[in-house]
Amino acid sequence: MGILDRMSRLIRANVNDMIDRAEDPEKMLNELLREMDSSIREARVQVANMIAQEKEIESDLQAAQHDSLEWGRRAELAVDNGKDDLAREALRRKRDAEQISEVYGHQLVSQQEVVTTLKQQLTMLEAKFREAESKRSMLIARHRATRAQRTITETLSTLPGLDSQSELARMERRIRTEEAKTKALSEMQGDDLEYQFAELDRDEDIESELAALKDRNSLEDTRSLASGAAEGTESGRDS
Helix, strand or coil: CCHHHHHHHHHHHHHHHHHHHHHCCCHHHHHHHHHHHHHHHHHHHHHHHHHHHHHHHHHHHHHHHHHHHHHHHHHHHHCCCCCCHHHHHHHHHHHHHHHHHHHHHHHHHHHHHHHHHHHHHHHHHHHHHHHHHHHHHHHHHHHHHHHHHHHHHHHHHHHHCCHHHHHHHHHHHHHHHHHHHHHHHHHHHHHHHHHHHHHHHHHHHHHHHHHHHHHEEEHHHHHHHHHHHHHHHHHHCCC
C-alpha cells in the first residue's frame, strides 16, 4: 500500500540529517511537517477504512460459520427423516460454507495484520510529528549557528598565511609596542615639563641672588660715601 510506504519513509527520516543537508532548513522542515500532517490525516482515513473492512470480513465469516452450522443441522434433520438426498445436498452446502469460512478467516487475519501495522505506524508517525514540531525552533537555530560557524571557519581558511595563534601573538606584540611608545612619550612630555619648571625655579633663584648682591653693593657704596664725608668734616675742624 502506498500509504504504508510513505509512512515508513517518514518514520525512518532523520530530521537532524535532513536539516543538515537542506539548503533551506526552515523551508525543508516546514515541508516535512506538512507532509507528516498530510500522511497522518490520510493514515487515519485508511485505518478507519481498514477497520470497516475488517468488520465486514468478520461479519461475512460469522455468516459463513453460521451457514455451515445451519447446513449441518439440516443434514442431520434430513438423515433423521430418511431424506438421504436432502442430507447429501445439505452436507455439500455445509462443506461450501466451511470453505468460505476458511477463506474469510484468512482474509480476516490478513486484514487484522494490516490494521495493526497501520495503527502502529500511525502512532509512531504522530510521535515523530510531535517531536519534529517541538524541536522545530531549536533545530533551525542550531543549524543556523552551525552554518555561521562553518562560514567563519571557511572564510578564515581561505585567508593566505593566516594562523590564528600566531596572528593573535603578533597583534599582542604590536599592541604592547604601541603601549610602550605611548608610555614613553608621556614620560618624555612629563620630563620636559619638569625640566622647564626646574629652569624657572633656577632662574628665580638667580634673580633673587642678583638682587641681593645689588642690594649689598649699594649698601656698601652708601657706607663708603658716608665714611668719606665724615672724614672730611674732621679734617676741617682740625685746621
